[in-house]
Amino acid sequence: MVLPLPNICSTDSVPDTFALEDAPLASKHETLSLAQVVPEAGNCVQCGMCSYNCPMEIDVRAFAWRGKPIRDSHCLTCAECVNRCPRGVLRFERVSLLTLK
Amino acid sequence: MPTTHVIIGSGIAGLCAAESTRQIDPQAVIRMVSEEPHEFYSRPGLAYFLRNDFPESQLTIRTPEDVAALNLQRVHGQADKLACDTHEIVLKDGRRVRYDRLLLATGALAVPPPFPGGNLAGVVTLDGLDDCRKIIAMAWSGYPAVVVGGGITALELAEGLNARGMKVEYFLRSTRYWADVLDETESKIVMDRLRHEGITIHTETQVKQAIGSDGRLTGVETQAGKHFPCEVLAVAIGVRPRIELAKQAGLLVGKGIAVDQYLQTSAPDVFAAGDCAEVFDPVSGKPTLDVLWPTAIVQGRIAGANMAGAARPYVKGVPYNVTMLAGLKVSIIGAVSGGAANEDLVAITRGESEAWRVVPKSWVVGADDDVNRVRLVVGDCTIAGALVMGDQTWSRPLQQLIIGKVDITPIRPALIAGGAEALTQLAKFYREWEKRV
Known part of the structure; x- marks a missing residue:
């Protein structure tokens, strides 16, 4: 189950339009530590840019095209893959660890 | 006796069909006939390999373990004839391959250069890995290259050759880039960035002929009589579905191979999926081509399942693509038409859908700077399409609202008014909609 938390959080700038009073965005620190x-x-073209740029050599693509969260204990959540993906496929999201298989 | 499945084509539709069939039928014999000897690779990734963003080895999309688990028999060769009555295909070299179920996943090929001299060495098109290798081998730093055509592939070629140090002259037949999908401002943003990268753009310029000596390209002559020396002439004026095999066998074909909602062709036990298939679009009521990677994946999976006995209908979704144009991420969702004809293409190009060009009026919202831009095509009570350029924060929410045909009547006036306030309203609306679903 994906918790209804920050669905829109890029690591860099967040447009003002999203700073809504009823749904405050998670801070960068929170996002990176919990997400x-x-x-x-559906948008992944399996080009491999993510895997190529991962400093921990995680095969991000193998998770991405299968639609699975990148669940690897070596993941630094450094956002290199998120930012490098030419198709905007990857994002940070808080995922319930209990329901992950 | 196990069922014999034959798949013609080793692109993403063929691969996904094989995976889907194997999942349902572990005993099936699956033979894949293809001219390409390579491991399965990412066709969209070729752009980044050409640009030297990563090495060729990175293009491989399945691990050796994945491939072994598929238990696939690869047959290297070109299918020359399809005999529906005897359920077999004949290869160019005379070998025969019998099938119980057949998938045509033959893809689409670049339209060959239409001008004299198009067969000179040095004149290239970009379809697969072999083309990409050939182009890279020719791309000598410091030497001039000419790129012709519109759409995504032409830019991939221009930017790739430029990144490899060639002096790129980019010819556009019309006054601006990709005029049938991008609006004037969007075209200008892309063209400005290309110029900034060092590419020289020549608008309203057409090749009259390619000139060479001893069969090797030396330059091009334009319709206006100007001469440009060049080592490489890259042509990307569109792609055409490969339908010869189906046509010769008497299958129903239009621009692509006609399929029903189960992706079955007019011949029994013969299916088609991916760039070569023409599906019925319930929105326009017409047979439509999508030359898109995600579409090929979905169609491949469904065709593979149906070949193994399932009866899954294919429902054509909202065509969607995210691509890099001059280093800018651009999402194109639904109907977005740029409002002008595109003279640079004679056929649909890779990464495009015919459905994009359906046009209602559109409004630009939140165009707060030179690069980040959201353009909405607002229908009577839904958002019909969107083009998101630069910051992609809006891409996913808009994709959901458009695909879900969400009723936006309450915020329609605000959207049409445009500007930053439109985005604020839309953000609020989206959050509330998301909470409900």
């Missing part, structure tokens, strides 16, 4: 990299599998 995982989550793919939008």
Whole structure:
């Protein structure tokens, strides 16, 4: 289950339009410490830019095209893959660890 | 006796079909016939390989373990004839391959250069890995290259050759880039960025002929009589579905191979999926081509399942693509038409859908700077399409609202008014909608 938390949080700038009073965005620190990299599998063209740029050599693509959150204990949540993906497939999202398989 | 599935084509539709069939039928014999000897690779990734963003090895999309688990028999060769009555295909070299179920996943190929001299060495099109390797081998730093055509592939070629140090002259037949999908401002943003990267753009310029000596390209002559020396002439004026095999076998074809909602062709036990297939679009009521990677994946999976006995209908979704144009991320969702004809293409190009060009009026919202831009095409009570350029924060929410055909009547006036306030209203609306679903 994906918790209804910050669905829109890029690591860099967040447009003002999203600073809504009723749904405050998670801080960068919160996002990075609690969230995982989550793919939008339907948009992935499997180019491999994410895997190539991962400093921990995680095969991010293998998770991404299958639509699975990047669940690897070595993941630094450094956002390199999120920012490098030419198709905007990856994002940070808080995922319930209990329901992950 | 296990069922024999034959798949013609090793692109993403063929691969996904094989995976889907294997999942349902572990005993099935699956043979894949293809001219390409390579491991499965990412066709969209070729742009980044060409640009030297990563090495060729990065293009491989399945691990050796994934491939082994598929238990696939690869047959290297070109299918020449399809005999529906005897359920077999004949390869160019005379070998015969019998099938119980057949998938045509033959893809689409670049339209060949239409001008004299198009067969000179040095004149290239970009379809697959072999083309990409050939182009890279020719791309000598410091030497001139000419790129012709519109759409995504032409830009991939221009930016790739430029990144490899060539002096790129980019010819556009019309006055601006990709005029049938981008609006004037969007075209201008992309063109300005290309110029900034060092690419020289020549608008309203057409090739009259490619000139060479001893069969090797030396330059091009334009319709206006100007001469440009060049080592490489890259042509990307569109792609055409490969339908010869189906046509010769008497299958129903239009621009692509006609399929029903189960992706079955007019011949029994023969299916088609991906760039070569033409599906019925319930929105326009017409047969439509999508030359999109995600579409090929979905169609491949469904065709593979149906070949193994399932009866899954294919429902054509909202065509969607995210691409890099001059280093800018651009999402194109639904109907977005740029409002002008595109003279640079003679056929649909890769990464495009015919459905994009359906046009209602559109409004630009939140165009607060030179690069980040959201353009909405607002229908009577839904958002019909959107083009998101630069910051992609809006891409996913808009994709959901458009695909879900969400009724936006309450905020329609605000959207049409445009500007930053439109985005604020839309953000609020989206949050509330998301909470409900």
